[in-house]
Amino acid sequence: MKVIIAYASAGAGHLKAAESLYKYLKVNRPDIEAKLVDILDYSSGLFRFGYHSGYSFLVHHGLFLWAIAFYLTQVKFLRLLTRPLAKQFNLGNTRRFSEFLIKENPDYLISTHFLPPAIAGNLKSEARIKSTLITVITDFGVHPYWLAPFTDLYYVASEYTKGLLSKEGVRQEKIRVSGIPVDERFLKEYDKNALHSKFGLSNDKFTVLISTGSFGMGPIEKTASLLCDKMQILVVCANNKRLKVRLEKKGLANTKVFGFVNNMEELMAASDVIITKPGGLSISEVLVMRLVPFFISPIPGQESGNVAAMKYYGIDTLVKSAVDIREKIERYRDNPEQARRIKESIEKIGKPNSIMELCDALR
Secondary structure, X not given: OXXXXXXXXXXXXXXXXXXXXXXXXXXXXXXXXXXXXXXXXXXXXXXXXXXXXXXXXXXXXXXXXXXXXXXXXXXXXXXXXXXXXXXXXXXXXXXXXXXXXXXXXOOEEEEOOOHHHHHHHHHHHOOOOOOEEEEEOOOXXXXXXXXXXXXXXXXXXXXXXXXXXXXXXXXXHHEEEOOOOOOHHXXXXXXXXXXXXXXXXXXXXXXXXXXXXXXXXXXXXXXXXXXXXXXXXXXXXXOOHXXXXXXXXXXXXXXXXXXOOOOHHHHHHOOOEEEEOOOHHHHHHHHHXXXXXXXXXXXXXXXXXXXXXXXXXXXXXXXXXXXXXXXXXXXXXXOHHHHHHHHHHHHHHOOOOXXXXXXXXXX
C-alpha cells in the first residue's frame, strides 16, 4: 500500500502534524510505503516564496491586511469569486505536484494543509488518480479553503470542529473526530520532580512556561518580568534570537531562558501552566499533556477561531496584556476550584490517540 502524506511548509503546525503521522507509519506499519512530501517543493519559485515569506511578513508587519484577507475569503457570497480565482492560481503554480501525484497514484493521500487536497481533488474529478483523499484539519476552526471537492474523509480536532464542517455542508459520515496528530513524545508520562532537577527548578514554586511559537511573538519580555518575583519562569524564545539576548542580559530572578528547543514535551511536563499562542497543533500538544494554557496575541483568523473553540469548551483563558496575564495566572494558582474546572475540560477534549485512530483506518 502506498501512502503520501502531504503538507505545505507555511507554518510549523502543518509540518509537525505530517511528520508525526509519517514517523508513526514508518515504525508501526511495515505494510505501508509512506512518503512525506512538501507541496511547495513542487511549485513555482514565486509561489513558494510567497508561502514561505508572505505569511511571516504579514504576521509581523501587516496583521490588519491578513485579517482582511482571511475574512474576505471566508464570506460566503464572495466565494463565487474567490474560490475559482484561487483554484486557477493554485493549479497553475503546482503543476509539478499534479504530475507527481499522477505518477505515484497513491492508495491514500493524507494532507495536513488545505492546498494538496485542492490539487488532488481536481485530478480525481478528471479520473487521473484514484487515491482516497484524507484531509487532517490542523485547527479547531474551519476556513472554507479546507473544503475540497472529492475529499473522502476529514479528520478533525473536536466535535466543535465537526459542527462547523457540517454547517458547510459536509456529510456527517465523512467526518472523524480524532484530534490533531501530535508527536508520540507528548503522550508519555514524565516525572515532574526529576525534570525540575534537570532544569534546576524548585519543586515548591509554581512554574510558568512561556512559549509563543517559532516567531517568539507577543509581550514575552514584559510578562516574564512581571511574573518572576513570585513564580519560576521558563521562556522559550525559539527563533527570536534578539529576545533571547535581551532576556539573558536582564538576568531575571527565577527565570530560565532557552532558544530553539527539541524537548518541548519535557518543559511542558515540568510546568503548571503555559502562556502560548493558540495555534491548532500547539493547543493539541498542551491538551494531551493536560497542561493549562493561557493564550496571548492570537493571529486574527485561524488562531482567534481556536480561541473561540476553547471558550466553547470552558477554557476561557485568553489574556489581553502582560498585566492581565499576571492577574489571571495568580487567580488560577490561588483558586483550586477554577483549576479543577479547567482541567476537567481539558480531560474531555484532549485526544491522545489521534495518530493511531487515523493510521488504523488505512486498510
